[in-house]
Amino acid sequence: MTSIAVSTTINGDDVEFLCRADETLLDVLRNRLGLMGAKEGCGTGDCGACSTIMDGRVVCSCLVLGAETEGREIETIEGMANGSDLHPLQSKFIEHAALQCGVCTPGFLMAAKALLAAHPDPTEKEIRFWLAGNLCRCTGYDKIVRAVQDAAAEMRGEGT
Amino acid sequence: MVDVTLWAGLVPLADSQKHLSVQASTIRELLRKLQDRYPGLEGPFKNEVAVAVNGTIYRNDWSQEIPDGAEVFLMRRLAGG
Amino acid sequence: MSFDATYKEKKLKSVGTRPLRPDGVDKVTGRARYGADFNMPGQLVARVLRSPHAHARIMRIDVSRAVALKGVKAVITAADLPDLTNGNAALYAILDNCMARTKAFYDGHAVAAVAAIDAKVAREALKLIEVEYDVLPHVVDVDAAMAPDAPLLDENLFTQGIDPAPTTPSNVGNRSEFGHGDVESGFAKADVIVERSYKTEQTHQGYIEPHACVASCNVDGTAEMWVCTQGHFVYRQTCADLLGLEVSKLRVTSSEIGGGFGGKTHVWAEPLALALSRKAGRPVKLVMSREEVFRASGPTSQTSIDVKIGATKDGKITAALATLRYSSGPYADSWAETGAMTSFACYDLENVKTVGFEVIVNRPKVAAYRAPSAPMAAFAVESAIDELAHKIGMDSVELRIKNAASEGSRSSYGPIYGPIGIGPTLEAARTHPHMSAPLGKNQGRGMACGFWFNFGGQTCTDLNISADGTVTLAVGTVDVGGSRASLSLIAAEELGISYDDVKAVIADTSTLGYNDMTDGSRGTFSSSMATISAARNAIVTMRERAALMWDIPVEDVAWEEGHAKAVGASYDNRAPLSVKDIAAEAGNTGGPIAGHSELVADGAGVSFGTHICDVEVDPETGATRVIRYTVIQDAGKAVHPAYVEGQYQGGAAQGIGWALNEEYVYGADGRLQNPGFLDYRIPVCSDLPMIDTQILEIPNPNHPYGVRGVGETSIVPPLAAVANAVSDAVGVRMVHVPVSPPRILAALNAKAKG
Ligand code: FES
Numbered sequence A: 001m002t003s004i005a006v007s008t009t010i011n012g013d014d015v016e017f018l019c020r021a022d023e024t025l026l027d028v029l030r031n032r033l034g035l036m037g038a039k040e041g042c043g044t045g046d047c048g049a050c051s052t053i054m055d056g057r058v059v060c061s062c063l064v065l066g067a068e069t070e071g072r073e074i075e076t077i078e079g080m081a082n083g084s085d086l087h088p089l090q091s092k093f094i095e096h097a098a099l100q101c102g103v104c105t106p107g108f109l110m111a112a113k114a115l116l117a118a119h120p121d122p123t124e125k126e127i128r129f130w131l132a133g134n135l136c137r138c139t140g141y142d143k144i145v146r147a148v149q150d151a152a153a154e155m156r157g158e159g160t
Numbered sequence B: 001m002v003d004v005t006l007w008a009g010l011v012p013l014a015d016s017q018k019h020l021s022v023q024a025s026t027i028r029e030l031l032r033k034l035q036d037r038y039p040g041l042e043g044p045f046k047n048e049v050a051v052a053v054n055g056t057i058y059r060n061d062w063s064q065e066i067p068d069g070a071e072v073f074l075m076r077r078l079a080g081g
Numbered sequence C: 001m002s003f004d005a006t007y008k009e010k011k012l013k014s015v016g017t018r019p020l021r022p023d024g025v026d027k028v029t030g031r032a033r034y035g036a037d038f039n040m041p042g043q044l045v046a047r048v049l050r051s052p053h054a055h056a057r058i059m060r061i062d063v064s065r066a067v068a069l070k071g072v073k074a075v076i077t078a079a080d081l082p083d084l085t086n087g088n089a090a091l092y093a094i095l096d097n098c099m100a101r102t103k104a105f106y107d108g109h110a111v112a113a114v115a116a117i118d119a120k121v122a123r124e125a126l127k128l129i130e131v132e133y134d135v136l137p138h139v140v141d142v143d144a145a146m147a148p149d150a151p152l153l154d155e156n157l158f159t160q161g162i163d164p165a166p167t168t169p170s171n172v173g174n175r176s177e178f179g180h181g182d183v184e185s186g187f188a189k190a191d192v193i194v195e196r197s198y199k200t201e202q203t204h205q206g207y208i209e210p211h212a213c214v215a216s217c218n219v220d221g222t223a224e225m226w227v228c229t230q231g232h233f234v235y236r237q238t239c240a241d242l243l244g245l246e247v248s249k250l251r252v253t254s255s256e257i258g259g260g261f262g263g264k265t266h267v268w269a270e271p272l273a274l275a276l277s278r279k280a281g282r283p284v285k286l287v288m289s290r291e292e293v294f295r296a297s298g299p300t301s302q303t304s305i306d307v308k309i310g311a312t313k314d315g316k317i318t319a320a321l322a323t324l325r326y327s328s329g330p331y332a333d334s335w336a337e338t339g340a341m342t343s344f345a346c347y348d349l350e351n352v353k354t355v356g357f358e359v360i361v362n363r364p365k366v367a368a369y370r371a372p373s374a375p376m377a378a379f380a381v382e383s384a385i386d387e388l389a390h391k392i393g394m395d396s397v398e399l400r401i402k403n404a405a406s407e408g409s410r411s412s413y414g415p416i417y418g419p420i421g422i423g424p425t426l427e428a429a430r431t432h433p434h435m436s437a438p439l440g441k442n443q444g445r446g447m448a449c450g451f452w453f454n455f456g457g458q459t460c461t462d463l464n465i466s467a468d469g470t471v472t473l474a475v476g477t478v479d480v481g482g483s484r485a486s487l488s489l490i491a492a493e494e495l496g497i498s499y500d501d502v503k504a505v506i507a508d509t510s511t512l513g514y515n516d517m518t519d520g521s522r523g524t525f526s527s528s529m530a531t532i533s534a535a536r537n538a539i540v541t542m543r544e545r546a547a548l549m550w551d552i553p554v555e556d557v558a559w560e561e562g563h564a565k566a567v568g569a570s571y572d573n574r575a576p577l578s579v580k581d582i583a584a585e586a587g588n589t590g591g592p593i594a595g596h597s598e599l600v601a602d603g604a605g606v607s608f609g610t611h612i613c614d615v616e617v618d619p620e621t622g623a624t625r626v627i628r629y630t631v632i633q634d635a636g637k638a639v640h641p642a643y644v645e646g647q648y649q650g651g652a653a654q655g656i657g658w659a660l661n662e663e664y665v666y667g668a669d670g671r672l673q674n675p676g677f678l679d680y681r682i683p684v685c686s687d688l689p690m691i692d693t694q695i696l697e698i699p700n701p702n703h704p705y706g707v708r709g710v711g712e713t714s715i716v717p718p719l720a721a722v723a724n725a726v727s728d729a730v731g732v733r734m735v736h737v738p739v740s741p742p743r744i745l746a747a748l749n750a751k752a753k754g
């Protein structure tokens, strides 16, 4: 099978890669580009562990084909921190113990980032429904919701 | 003397006895004496047994002392999650 | 030197605080490496062929076409895993479960595996393997499997624990019995008797990370494995036993683990990866798909339980009886026995009897799931207790307080209790504001208690003090939920240094002595004990070094608050030496300073919890929402309270899923109908409210800081707490979990029909 050449932007950098037609964006990120922060929990769009942001929208990268990303802008967990400065969501997740095993965390952070871009001051209900596509089996979500609330307050400049 | 109660699975291997009295001051001595008396217990004693001494469960520490008159239960070692 | 683990009350500086976890940054930046995030040069990709039949004899397997496919480097069947188990039935069950030998026992049972240059070739190769099956009648339900005419899984299985021994085979592996007193005379004294049958469905641990490993066998007999596991030392032992490797030549490194909950205490595919690597002469990566995780890795038991409880009018229980049937997959284990032991453990009973039956069925081999076997037993017993309270007209908390076990009570599984926390958790529930908050229309409240044993076990740690006075702590219990932070706190506490000066890592099997796995809530309990012991050993050395530096007798050097102090009037002008001061001179005072500990952490304290749950049920659809939830549990001592709360909340959420939605659904053909997160629905963020927690601290007398395990008990009460709340809301007793919408609607319809 011949490969397809794809030009895209990942975390602000121009990236070119070759992939087969049946390869997902998740496969490409993990197996071809060495970006292993997105995890495969199901491969069927049901767990959100592979969440990335494409053109500002959260997507399950296991449901996007690598070839579909031609000309798109992709954000992954690896690009979330600004150099050595963690994003407020990242700091708050650690501070609130919002992760136990942490395998769901990259996906939650991507989804939460998209949420706060759309709703800087979300209600608890909005947070819970925005994050409903991301499964966490360890935490019971309590501390995740609190971390997102706290990060949102900080990003609005309200401090804590 | 310590009074020992065996879990049901061990009873057939100990001549159908459920309660036994043994002179022993450590878990190791207790298990050795029981095994001398009932050789069939050797198998389960290898890695299937846990010992409750006055309510505290020991799974490995066979040098644990058994106070005189203590109540001892031999239980199956269980799996955890 | 023997280590004194006795609890001593003292003021703690580090323990009990909430610092940032050491692995936090790696985990929020995507750098933490889990099972599937590791690769080796020249690695092949493995895929496993699985039986589509629930029960079938394997007549013939022809792999020749797969072997011939370009890019395929190895194909294995059971023939490549000769039986080295030497009569060890438990090990044989693991071997047979990893790769079916003569029969496929469940939908998803592995029958062959391939290693190829990439996933695409591996998948094509699987299609070329021809398996001829003789399909046999199957049975998946625990009650059906006990029927006299049920299809037999094993013609040589005769129930153990029955006198006289049965002469005909059955699907019942063993019978076990616990209790004391005389239940018949107890029931005769009862004014009120409640008697009912309950059923719970099979659920999966549901860790988000599928099983994954990379295995590499070398021609010289050495091998390496990278794997997500709860116990790399145990995996090493099992794999070495199954493959005939020398234990010390197999080096196993545990990856970061994306959840386990008991499901990663057993090997599933790891021996296959090693066998493929051995055959192909190259490293092999094997990652299960989610569907494989559901079909072929450790679910919990399906159960059917009868409970009978009698009490006097004033609420004193006179007798309690339970018969428990637990499915264990195709190989008999001791799940029913554990259920029988735990069922009435919360109560002080004069007359109690529990009988367990271990039943084999055509479902995957059951694995431990967080306080294994206890939640189902607690569902049945706590539902019956709830009903009893209603029948007597007594508050259900009061009834439980009246019958709660306490220090000196004889447990229903035999031994007498030391200091325990069931009473205090109930007292806390009684006064908790949740208990008296008003309820709205279609809402109901339930509460329930739970018990788990907790384990200790073999444990080993190394504590190395670097030249700058910072400390590396190498532990051998896998960190499943923040234990590196807790253990760093413990080391800081003992040495009297700052938390930030300690870095904890999980050592691989070649760099540290043997450790039992992280199960039975033992991780922090056991490794903290070993860490305390290692730190105390290091302090002995540091006192010696300080004595050398000062040129005074070591007896004159005391250790206080992280410093060596010269004691005695003649030394009063000497400034105390810090860990940093002593470490800086180590090269000239005898070399590196370290503390080691190899011990058996025993005497783990039993643990109790009480949960309160409010639900709202939509009478039109039968859909249930949990609207408020409170967990009260004894931690002994909460080392890092944020992660203790996390354990409470996580266990409660899993229990809520079990109570409301989660279940394995089998078709008439014996195939699993819902092997994915879409149809096997675990709770999502929008399903749950905040989960309130209250940590009680009743010190465990057998740990220097009073620590008990905290990881498992929280999954025990929710099934009953939720079901009791639903029963309260709809006015019908719910006896079958999950109490999913169809079951609730059926109960409401039956009630409407009278
Ligand atoms: S791996 Fe993409 S949603 Fe689960």
Ligand code: FES
Binding pocket: A098, A099, A100, A101, A102, A103, A104, A105, A135, A136, A137, A138, A139, C208, C258, C259
């Ligand atoms: S922290 Fe483990 S799945 Fe979320």
